[in-house]
Amino acid sequence: MSDEEHQFESKADAGASKTYPQQAGTIRKGGHIVIKNRACKVVEVSTSKTGKHGHAKCHFVAIDIFNGKKLEDIVPSSHNCDVPHVSRTDYQLIDISEDGFVSLLTENGNTKDDLKLPTDDALLAQIKDGFAEGKDLVVSVMSAMGEEQICALKDIGPK
Numbered sequence: 001m002s003d004e005e006h007q008f009e010s011k012a013d014a015g016a017s018k019t020y021p022q023q024a025g026t027i028r029k030g031g032h033i034v035i036k037n038r039a040c041k042v043v044e045v046s047t048s049k050t051g052k053h054g055h056a057k058c059h060f061v062a063i064d065i066f067n068g069k070k071l072e073d074i075v076p077s078s079h080n081c082d083v084p085h086v087s088r089t090d091y092q093l094i095d096i097s098e099d100g101f102v103s104l105l106t107e108n109g110n111t112k113d114d115l116k117l118p119t120d121d122a123l124l125a126q127i128k129d130g131f132a133e134g135k136d137l138v139v140s141v142m143s144a145m146g147e148e149q150i151c152a153l154k155d156i157g158p159k
Helices: 121-130
Strands: 020-021 032-035 040-047 055-063 072-076 081-085 087-097 101-105 110-114 137-144 148-157
Touching: 032 055, 032 072, 040 148, 087 121, 101 137, 110 148, 121 137
Parallel strands: none
Antiparallel strands: 020 081, 032 040, 032 081, 040 055, 055 072, 087 101, 087 137, 101 110, 137 148
């Protein structure tokens, strides 16, 4: 053996912790699934009968939880699909910067400054108007597969 110590620096990420496997036949409407490497919410599931190759197939129609695009996939019902770990966290809104980033207060008292305002026009208008009026706002941030986005807003009263 050599006396040199080897150091391995890995910049690649396998993404294993971002998803977990689940059998396609057990995924239901309202659940989540990964289609084309995007976290999606299932809006429709249909299952075909077994064909000449012996597998029933599940046809998934799902909507990307971050950009709202409709995606479809067909998977044999006995095969595994990737299901994203989706979490929702509430933060108090502190400030909105000129460049479209928001400053949020975390539960442990730190600030989170790496999120942009949502692209949804109705939600964006609600956030800007409420902030301009000086209301105490709490935003819900949905995160999955390394992506985060503001998805909802709660008004907890005036400051």
